[in-house]
Amino acid sequence: MSNTKAYAAQSATSPLAPWSFERRAPKPHDVQIEILYCGVCHSDLHTARNEWGGTIYPNVPGHEIVGRVTAIGDHVKKFKVGDLAAIGCLVDSCRECDNCKEGLEQYCSNGSVGTYNSQEKDGSGITYGGYSKSIVAHEDFVLTISDKLPLEAVAPLLCAGITTYSPLRHWKIGKGHKVAVLGLGGLGHMGVKLAASMGADVTMLSHTASKQKDAERLGAHHFVLTSDAEQVKAVTKTFDFILDTVSAEHDYNVYLNMLKTDGVMVCVGAPPAPAKVPAFNLILNRRSLAGSLIGGLPETQEMLDYCAAHNIVSDVEVINIKDINDAYERMLKGDVRYRFVIDMSTL
Numbered sequence: 001m002s003n004t005k006a007y008a009a010q011s012a013t014s015p016l017a018p019w020s021f022e023r024r025a026p027k028p029h030d031v032q033i034e035i036l037y038c039g040v041c042h043s044d045l046h047t048a049r050n051e052w053g054g055t056i057y058p059n060v061p062g063h064e065i066v067g068r069v070t071a072i073g074d075h076v077k078k079f080k081v082g083d084l085a086a087i088g089c090l091v092d093s094c095r096e097c098d099n100c101k102e103g104l105e106q107y108c109s110n111g112s113v114g115t116y117n118s119q120e121k122d123g124s125g126i127t128y129g130g131y132s133k134s135i136v137a138h139e140d141f142v143l144t145i146s147d148k149l150p151l152e153a154v155a156p157l158l159c160a161g162i163t164t165y166s167p168l169r170h171w172k173i174g175k176g177h178k179v180a181v182l183g184l185g186g187l188g189h190m191g192v193k194l195a196a197s198m199g200a201d202v203t204m205l206s207h208t209a210s211k212q213k214d215a216e217r218l219g220a221h222h223f224v225l226t227s228d229a230e231q232v233k234a235v236t237k238t239f240d241f242i243l244d245t246v247s248a249e250h251d252y253n254v255y256l257n258m259l260k261t262d263g264v265m266v267c268v269g270a271p272p273a274p275a276k277v278p279a280f281n282l283i284l285n286r287r288s289l290a291g292s293l294i295g296g297l298p299e300t301q302e303m304l305d306y307c308a309a310h311n312i313v314s315d316v317e318v319i320n321i322k323d324i325n326d327a328y329e330r331m332l333k334g335d336v337r338y339r340f341v342i343d344m345s346t347l
């Protein structure tokens, strides 16, 4: 066991503050990582404040983790001490169900183990995330990363990157596709970069006119201001695929109407209230409304390798961990371009 410094929420209403806990010593297949950077995901805030229910306190959030291997178990093959390594949203799953066997651990039928706020499979307790000095996980759930990219900007790939990469790959987006990305935040900015890199014709859908320049810099070919009824009307039935990254309440029908025949809209943001979608908005033009959750381990590694080969990283603002509570407030106002990342040397 090793005592590990961290930042934790002690209740739904208390700010994150210093705390420490015991990490297990590496078991034969475990990798121990000194965390260098951890991205700040909206799920961290939802969980710390118990907005989805089920938060177990103290809660240490963080599932966009990059760092360096400091110890390995006797049977570890993939890593040696000193290697760069990363951990995303999952640290374990049953490994036996059909989904796990296919590398879709995020859909594990027996429940995958999240990097924080999950029960460990061996009953040893609750998982604590990346707002901490170190982490220990089975090597199957530890990813390799390139030393060619800036580490702090790689961290958000572990959640924001894979969340947008996986649906683009699943629906085989590429050259000749007209793709729209709804919402320019942590997820949306990765969606634009990735879709553009795959050769799609990319349109940014945003209600903030000032984001047009950024959208173009990130790789969007077109910009539609969604508060302008004329601009919205002009893109009726024009897209093959819409990646909806918005987690605030919004009317899905406005965007479904932008899909061509056989078009697909995939939700990766989770608004608090159920959506109202008349069946006819799907029946006419044979449209699909779908969802997608992060990605499995093989695909997450594929995404990291793809980003290294294509020089794709997240746009980040690096913060000191003592500023995490301010960062949450700024994130709620959309005041970040486009992902906060904690420099863990400040802990």
Ligand SMILES: [Zn+2]
Binding pocket: 041, 042, 043, 044, 063, 089, 159, 160
């Ligand atoms: Zn996340």
Ligand SMILES: [Zn+2]
Binding pocket: 093, 094, 095, 096, 097, 098, 099, 100, 101, 105, 107, 108, 109, 110, 111
């Ligand atoms: Zn499983």
